Amino acid sequence: MLVEAFLGVDSPQSVPELLEAVTDRVPQSSLYRNLAVLCDVGVVRRLNFDEGFVRYELDHDITEHHHHLVCSNCNSVVDLDERTLEKVEAALARAEVAILRSRGFAVEEHQLDLRGVCAECR
């Protein structure tokens, strides 16, 4: 049920959001327990956007590598859409080649979340 709840959304979920998705079927204590197990086995990962609570999403090995847009006004967090993601990945790939050339540092992975103001708040 939890994994299904993650599959139906395009943003990292807080515990209240997950509770709402599985409401009446899963008590809160068992939600926390199952989240911990799913994190331990690498199905779900914890995300911290400095909101005072953590969010969860399916691990990138299961979904796909992606980035988030974080609104500093309403605190909404959404996955970057696929078309924009392609552009970001291309730009980062170029930057990683430049870093290898100039610093001799071989980038193996990156994590990137973009903070700003969402369309609704603007």
Ligand SMILES: [Zn+2]
């Ligand atoms: Zn907003």
Ligand SMILES: [Zn+2]
């Ligand atoms: Zn990326």
